[in-house]
Amino acid sequence: MMTYEEYLDEVTTLIYELFDVDEDYAVKIVLIAQDNEFFVKHDEQPEMRTQAQAEIDAETIYNTRGKKIN
Numbered sequence: 001m002m003t004y005e006e007y008l009d010e011v012t013t014l015i016y017e018l019f020d021v022d023e024d025y026a027v028k029i030v031l032i033a034q035d036n037e038f039f040v041k042h043d044e045q046p047e048m049r050t051q052a053q054a055e056i057d058a059e060t061i062y063n064t065r066g067k068k069i070n
Helices: 004-018 023-035 040-044 051-069
Strands: none
Touching (some): 004 023, 004 040, 004 051, 023 051
């Protein structure tokens, strides 16, 4: 299981790798998601911090936030 910080790093990395965006851009949309409390449950429920969930969250964040910014 990942720490909360490791989880955020993994989601950021996946966005960068899967969607071929700039690293700074990936960081930016993850920070926006965090500011909008997207990760509250992940912080409160450590069992949510899995690789499979990180992949789902990376896609969700990119599709709902990343495309709007890009």
